[in-house]
Amino acid sequence: MDRRTFLRQGAAATAGVGLLPSLASGVAAGDSRPSVAVPPAPMLEPASTVDLTGFTMLAAFQHRGTRWTVHEDLRTPQGALVCVCAAGVLNLGKRTEAVWGSEAPPYLGLPLAELAMAEADLLADRLLRDGDPDEAAVRDVAPPPASRLDPKDHNGRLPWTTFVGTVQGNDTMQIYPDGRSRTYRPIHAFPELADADKVAHREEGLLGGWMPAVHKMVPAGVGRWYDVSVFADVNAQDRFVVQTWHRTVLVEHGAAVRTVVGYSYPDFPPRRHGASIEDFYRGLIDFAASWQAQLAEASAARLPDASWSDLARFAFARELVVRPGGVYPKYGAVDRDYVGNEYDGFQDTFTSSLYANLEWGRFAQARTVLDNYLSEYTQADGLVNMRGPQVGQFGLTLSLLARYLRYTGDTALLRRHQAKIEATAALLVELHDASLALPRSDRGHGLIHGWSESDACLYPDPSLWWKPYFGNSALVIRGWEDIAAVWPALTGNDAPSRDWQRRARQLRQRLLDSIRADIRHDLQPAYLGPLPGTTETFRQAMSQEDPSKSEQLWSHRSYAELLQADVLPPDLANLVIDCLRGHGGTTLGIVSNIWKPTPEARDILGFISYGHAQQLLRLDRIEEYLLFLYAHRYQAHTRGSWTAGEVAGITGGMPLFCMPAQMTVPLLLRWMLVFDQDQDLYLARGVPRDWLATGQPIALQDAPTPWGRVGLQLRADLAQQRIQAEVTLPPQQPGTTWLTLRAPAGTRLLEITVDGKAVKAAGPHHDRVPLPFTAGATVRVQARYG
Incomplete structure (x- = not known):
């Protein structure tokens, strides 16, 4: 359920580095008002790039010492608005999307009650029958968010x-x-x-x-x-x-x-x-x-449909709008239940922001977010200045700190906060020791106990959710392993690293043993609960009269974090994904908001679920990854204005905005093009076949990786049935750099050359080639398909 619904139910139960220097804001204590510098001159295109024939001239004026004229194409609602001066043109396009959606029957003709109550994800099953899902079919499968607004659902007022x-x-x-x-x-x-x-x-x-x-x-x-x-x-x-x-x-x-x-x-x-x-x-x-x-610092992407890269850029612009001064975190906007200061230290706001800004090369904003969180919201003892700390997110924080260091080399910032980072890791050590002190017969022996969801602390008895959720232990393992790998270089002391690595190995083995012992092979597909020892499936647990009395409340978080941590071998990771899809845990391929089933709705979890998608990519379940991406854009965002919902229904209502949900699509777009896994670097791993079939270029430039920046360009020559790719390699060598060539649907790769030398395709789908490494070199690949 969304946070506002939870708070209302809880109340009833109780009664019963920074911004760009040119634009930096004064937000320090004692400032009476922020200072704003004069905006820079706009970045202009050459006048030759825009043909103003047929445009209407709207105005002429002087501005900051320059004469401007404004022209607009009024022949179509999509007509551009162009500001012209002697130095060039500022071209502001006006691409729009229909808010109402399709007039075709929704849900592929299935009754809403049938797909809502089914354990299987019926819509995902149908959309994935023919390989890559059809983007338009996913777009039109359900009424878009905010397309069926009813004032009675909002206390008589239309929602923003x-x-x-x-x-x-x-x-x-x-x-x-x-x-x-x-x-x-x-x-x-x-x-x-x-x-x-x-x-x-x-x-x-x-x-x-x-x-x-x-x-x-x-x-x-x-x-x-x-x-x-x-x-x-x-x-x-x-x-x-x-x-x-x-x-x-x-x-x-x-x-x-x-x-x-x-x-x-x-x-x-x-x-x-x-x-x-x-x-x-x-x-x-x-x-x-x-x-x-x-937005000048962000890696530049070029995709056949520019709206996808625009959606990523908009997410970062929206984050700056949401954060006071562009700095201080806010979980949501406008509504008190989401924008109140009691949510500012929410760990997911921090981790999703740091992750997305790092992946898109926005290092200045990443540094601002990181420094602010460690300074203002992390206490000296490692706890966060927020109610209900989430155990798994402490592990993800440690992992992202290591990624920040590998990407940026910024030792100074992490050394400044070294004591708090050590305290965070030590907190997890204490939780581990407490679990080891439990009797060996206890289901949670050796597994990290604690809340997985912050809202657990608001119930009358929060101890119900102080449990050994698998996701908690998984992300703690990931955090210890990743921070241990960089700690000696950061501090010159490898003693803590050795202990964290030892504990990570011990905890990993205990986690895997517990998971394998808890699998229910009597169900099809095989079933794994969110924590050991459950006797009901999560759907059975949520079907009781009051689901909030079950320890399986918020199971979606535990599953998403278990998959994101990447500590499971492939057989178990595949089993967890199949379990969710087959037992009511996904909607349109996205993790469901696991709550009491009802024939009137089946909800999508718009935030925190990106860990599930990340694991789909690791397992080369590319078609499902693309379904997740398409469904998140079209069924968890409002059309055109791209307001992302924390929890989104599929009946056209307005979801409640939260900033972590807005960061999901930027992460997925980046990973489909550039993704590191273990010690290998994967390029173009999740590119849709339909994108290559357009013949338009696909590119991402200056994308950061643990080995340095990389560049990728590929394009299909439809007439010659050839794919041409250029890869600019990073300055340091990954284990292997892999380039995936997902040929247009109905074809397969026939011949591949790398820098003129014939190679054979590898990988589970026989569409992946290893690239020879020379630091900073450009590698050219050609492939014939048919």
Whole structure:
């Protein structure tokens, strides 16, 4: 269940390095308000890249010593908005997605009650029958999030579906389906926007493809639509108030028949008059320049459908909006139950952010996030400044600290926090010792006990969930092993490392023995519970009258963390995945929000489930990995505005936003292209066959790895039926660098050459080749398919 539902039930039960220097904000104690530097000049394209024939000129003005003109293609709702100056053009595309979704019958024609109550993941089974899932089929399989809004589900008020904000600000501003904020309403000028049916059939997107500027298209008849744009003023100095720019245009047959712009509030004559159109575009230019600079450090991806790489970039922009000053963590936005300070130290907010920023080469932001968390939210004894510490997340933290060091070489930061890092590892040692002191007959002997879910501490008797969940021990093993590998180089002391390695080996053996002894082979597929000694399956446990009285509550977390830790041999890892998919633990291939089954719903776990996907990739279950990716984008995010839900249903309601869910797709995209496993480096391991079949380039540049930065480019020549790839190798040598070539559907690889030498394909799908290593060299691969 989502956190708000949990809190309501709990209440009833009780009653019964930093930002880019040019944009850094002053957020230190004693500052009365953040300081904001003048935005940099925007990064422009050459004028020759945009043909303005057919565009409408909207404005001409001076801005920061430069003359600009603004042009827009009003022939289509997808027409670009282009700002032109002598130095070049700022091209802000307006790609949108239909919020309402498909008119085809949902659920592939299956009754909702049937697929909701089935133990098997019926939708996943059907979507995976023919190999790689069809992206459009996954997109249209269920009503999109926020497409079937009902005021009675939200105490009579329509919910917000997205929000805007700035890096320097400490709060955000929600935006509703009709484009209004809490302070400005376009319907004052355009009453037709009060038509709920028109608004329900809108399309949404982001200006520039990924920038945190809301763009809506509301249909108004043949050849007519409303074009609505909202973004936060990057120049505003307010600490808590979010100042917003608004533009609403009524377009009729390619002409802007009426345009109204606003700034934050309705007019109040004679003091507050309508904003000028020129000032709106000045704000837009500064907005674009500011966000271009904020995202400049991210690895550059080029994919056949640019919306995928835009979705990743937007996630990092949204994180900066959500974090006050771009620094301080927030689990959610707007709603008190998600944005309150009691959630700021939530470990998943930290680990998902650090992981995603590292994987995309955003080292400055990763350093800011890491330093802030260790300074502000980690106590001297290793505990976190947050209710209900989650045992597994301590292990994941240690693992990510090691990854941070291997990626960045930043010993200074980790040495500064060395005592807290040692205390975190020592806390886990104490928990291990406590488990070893239990009788050997105890089911939890030698396994790490503790809460796996933070919310456990809010129940009247939290001891019910102080248990030896398999996921806890798995992530502790991963944390000890990874931090031990770098500790001697960091501190010059290998004594703690030897102890952590010894304990990791001991705990791994105990974990594997316990798991093998607990498998139920009498069920098909074979079943493994989330902790040893369970007599009911998790679905049986959740089917009781009050599921919150079961120790198997929040089983989804334990399974996801067990798989993410990568401590299971392949036979057990495959068994766990099959168990989840066959016994009610996945929805559309994503870990389900495991709760009481109901014929009215079957929910997706939008956050923390990325560990499940990561294991699918390790096991080369590529088709299932792609289903997870597609389903997360289309069924756990709102369309176009890309608000990711903590828990998302499949009936069109509005999920509650949480920041860790927003980081999932960036992680999956990065891993499908560049992924390290054990000592090997895997490139293009999860690229969809359909992407190569477009003939368009697929590339990721300057992607960090434990061995240094790598680059990848590949493309299929459809006429010649050849795949061409170039790989720029890292400066240090992995065990083996593997390149996967997933030929278009219905074909297979026939011949492969690496730097002109014939090689044979390897791997479980016979589509993988090892690359010879020379530090920093470019390796060229060609493959013929047919």
